[in-house]
Amino acid sequence: MKKTLMxxxxxLACAAVFAxxxxxxxxPAAANASDTKAPWPVWLAFxxxxxxxxxxxxLTLPYGECESVTGFDLGVYGRCRYFEGLxxxxxxxxxxxxxxxxxxxxxxTAGRADLTGLQVGLWNEVRSMxxxxxxIINVADSVQGFQVGLINRAESMYGFxxxxxxxxxxxxxxFFPIVNIGFDLFPQY
Numbered sequence: 289m290k291k292t293l294m295x296x297x298x299x300l301a302c303a304a305v306f307a308x309x310x311x312x313x314x315x316p317a318a319a320n321a322s323d324t325k326a327p328w329p330v331w332l333a334f335x336x337x338x339x340x341x342x343x344x345x346x347l348t349l350p351y352g353e354c355e356s357v358t359g360f361d362l363g364v365y366g367r368c369r370y371f372e373g374l375x376x377x378x379x380x381x382x383x384x385x386x387x388x389x390x391x392x393x394x395x396x397t398a399g400r401a402d403l404t405g406l407q408v409g410l411w412n413e414v415r416s417m418x419x420x421x422x423x424i425i426n427v428a429d430s431v432q433g434f435q436v437g438l439i440n441r442a443e444s445m446y447g448f449x450x451x452x453x454x455x456x457x458x459x460x461x462x463f464f465p466i467v468n469i470g471f472d473l474f475p476q477y
Contacts, residue, residue: 348377381409396423412437426451431470445470 340354348363356370366375367382373389375381381391387398389405396407398414405419412421416430426435431445440449444458447470454468461468 387414440468442470444472446472 342354342357342361343359345360345362346352346354346357346366348361348366350364351367352361352363352365353367355368357366357368357373357375358371359373361368361371361373361375361377361381363377365380365382366377367380367384369384369386371383371387371389374392375383375387375389375396376392378393380395381393381397383391383398383401383403385401387401387403387405390408391398391403391406391412392408394409395411396409396413398407398417400415403414403417403419407414407417407419407421407423407426409423411425411427412423413427414421415428417428418432420433421428421431421435421440422437424438426437426440428435428441428445429443431442431447433447435442435445435447435449435451435454437451439453440451441453441455442449442457445456449456449468449470450466452465453463454465455463456468456470456472458472459468459470
């Protein structure tokens with residue numbers, strides 16, 4: 289099963305490389321249009337391409353940056369402004385503006401962004417969140433949902449924290465071990 293999956297990944301990667309080489313050069317864009325769609329549903333990202341929108345699968349080997357991804361982002365380090373789907377990079381997953389879906393990796397961040405979904409990793413960080421964080425360290429400004437980890441910190445929260453150190457800074461009970469509950473209304477930015 290592992291050999292079949294590895295062979296399939298290798299075939300997809302080769303097809304993506306050949307497709308990018310065989311794709312005709314894009315027509316010159318209008319002066320006000322800055323975003324273009326990736327020519328194929330599989331995009332092999334070796335570096336930063338700021339104005340590409342990927343719909344499908346983006347393979348980040350070792351690093352990839354683009355405007356938006358809708359679908360899957362797999363590899364080592366993935367970064368984009370807008371993300372919808374599954375972002376599963378080994379070292380870091382980063383969404384700069386809006387994130388809807390799942391981030392799974394060692395370090396997951398939507399640090400300046402809004403997250404609707406799930407973060408699973410060793411360190412999870414988000415500005416505002418509607419969803420769940422599961423990790424060793426979970427950090428958020430505003431949370432509507434759950435944090436499960438060894439250390440959980442939120443500025444304001446409407447939900448639960450489960451872990452060794454639970455901090456809700458704007459709560460009447462700012463620190464409580466094992467379980468902490470926040471009843472703050474979710475602020476609108």
